[in-house]
Amino acid sequence: xxxxxxxxxxxxxxxxxxxxxxxxxxxxxxxxxxxxxxxxxxxxxxxxxxxxxxxxxxxxxxxxxxxxxxxxxxxxxxxxxxxxxxxxxxxxxxxxxxxxxxxxxxxxxxxxxxxxxxxxxxxxxxxxxxxxxxxxxxxxxxxxxxxxxxxxxxxxxxxxxxxxxxxxxxxxxxxxxxxxxxxxxxxxxxxxxxxxxxxxxxxxxxxxxxxxxxxxxxxxxxxxxxxxxxxxxx
Numbered sequence: 001x002x003x004x005x006x007x008x009x010x011x012x013x014x015x016x017x018x019x020x021x022x023x024x025x026x027x028x029x030x031x032x033x034x035x036x037x038x039x040x041x042x043x044x045x046x047x048x049x050x051x052x053x054x055x056x057x058x059x060x061x062x063x064x065x066x067x068x069x070x071x072x073x074x075x076x077x078x079x080x081x082x083x084x085x086x087x088x089x090x091x092x093x094x095x096x097x098x099x100x101x102x103x104x105x106x107x108x109x110x111x112x113x114x115x116x117x118x119x120x121x122x123x124x125x126x127x128x129x130x131x132x133x134x135x136x137x138x139x140x141x142x143x144x145x146x147x148x149x150x151x152x153x154x155x156x157x158x159x160x161x162x163x164x165x166x167x168x169x170x171x172x173x174x175x176x177x178x179x180x181x182x183x184x185x186x187x188x189x190x191x192x193x194x195x196x197x198x199x200x201x202x203x204x205x206x207x208x209x210x211x212x213x214x215x216x217x218x219x220x221x222x223x224x225x226x227x228x229x230x231x232x233x234x
Contacts (some may be wrong), residue, residue, distance in 0.1 A: 001046050001047070001048055001226075002030070002045075002046050002047055003028035003029050003047075004022070004028065004029050004030070004047055004048045004049045004050070004051065005030050005032060005042055005044060005049075005050045006018070006029050006030065006031045006051045006053065007032055007034055007041070007051065007053060007070060007073075007090075008034065008053050009035060009053060009055035009057070009066065009089070010035050010055065010056065012173065012177060012180070013053050013054045013055065013173075014031075014053075014173065015029070015031060015051075015053065015168055016170055016173050017167065017168050017170065017212070018087075018167070018168040018211075018215060019031075019168075021211065021212050021215045021216075022215075025215075025216075027048075027219065034066045034069075035066070040069070041069050041070070041073050044073060044077055044080070044082055045080075047082055048222055048226055049082065049083040049084065049085055049218075049222050049226075050073070050074075050077050050083070051084075051085040051086075051090065052074065052084065052085070052087065052089065052093050052094070053087055053088075053089070053090055054087060054088040054090070054131070054169070055067075055088075055089035055090075057089065058089075058092065058102065059071060059089070059092045059093045059095075059096040060096075070093055071093060071096065071097060074086075074093050074094060074097045075097050078094075078097055078098065078160065081158075081159070081225070083159035083160055083161075083218075083221065083222045083225055083226070084159075084160045084161075085160075085161050085218055086160070086161070086162040086163070087163055087165075087166060087167065087168055088131070088132055088163070088164060088165065088166050091136065091154075091162035091163050091164050092135075092136050092162075092164075094157075094162040095136035095137070095138075095139055095152075095155075095162055096136070098139035098140070098141075098142060098157055099139050100136045100137045100138060100140075100142075101136070101137045102134055102135075102136050103134065103135060103137075104135075105132065105133060105134055105135040105150045106135075106149075106150060106151075107149075108132065108133045108190065109132055109150050109164075109165075110131055110181075110185065110190050110193060111129070111131075111193070111196035111199065111200065112126070112127040112128070112129060112130070112199065112200030112203060112207075113126060113128055113130050113148060113165070114126040114128075115128060115146045115147065115148045115165070116147050116148065116153075117145065117146045118145055118147075119146070121217070122145065122213065122214060122217035123145050123146050123154055123210075123217075124206075124210040124213065124214075126203075126207070127203045127206075128153075128166070128167065128207065128210070129165060129166045129167075129169050129170075129171075129174060129200070130165045130166065131166060131169075131174055131177050132164060135150055135151035135164065136151070136152060136162070137151070137152060138155055139155065139157060141157060142155040142156065142157040143156050146163075151164070152164065153165060156221070158225075159221050159222060159224075159225035159226075161217075161218045161221070163214070167207075167210070167211035167214050168211065170204065170208075171197045171200070171201060171204060174193075174197050175193075175194055177193065178192070178194045179193075179194070181193055
């Protein structure tokens with residue numbers, strides 16, 4: 001079985017804690033940098049799972065080739081029963097493919113947030129690192145796992161998992177987003193993004209532990225769906 005496929009959409013959106021988790025669990029990954037390689041996306045046949053990371057784009061931005069290609073890949077993965085892990089933009093892509101609605105969030109979630117979890121074994125209440133301006137509704141037939149006043153925060157549908165937050169990211173990673181979005185955040189009255197990130201510095205170790213728990217829960221679903229693709233048994 002080929003390594004799990006990770007789609008990365010920019011230099012400031014790496015796999016981060018997901019990569020650390022995979023290394024600690026002996027899960028091989030292939031990271032495809034969509035912003036560097038303009039060739040067609042890699043094949044998804046015989047992948048244990050596909051992970052779609054964050055992006056500055058929306059699933060509604062069909063005019064961007066990488067967005068259109070990602071939606072097509074996600075459609076094929078769902079049709080073929082290949083588990084999809086969608087993180088923020090990736091969660092919105094999965095939601096869109098499954099028939100949900102993507103729309104502007106009533107209020108952007110920028111920084112650290114506590115969520116209402118319906119499955120605390122898999123998704124802790126947080127705090128979780130968030131950085132999004134849109135939201136998704138719950139797809140038909142999906143099971144909601146978490147929510148916040150802004151909307152759905154996580155759901156599962158068969159072997160697929162979507163989250164609106166960024167379990168893979170760290171303060172250091174998100175600091176680049178804060179610098180890039182500085183003017184936008186000021187216009188929205190959200191203050192300094194880096195200050196909002198640093199406010200959760202003490203929560204970073206717990207966030208990492210919570211992220212590993214989330215990835216473990218997804219990997220368990222993958223192994224059950226894919227008939228134990230690798231021998232990890234933790």
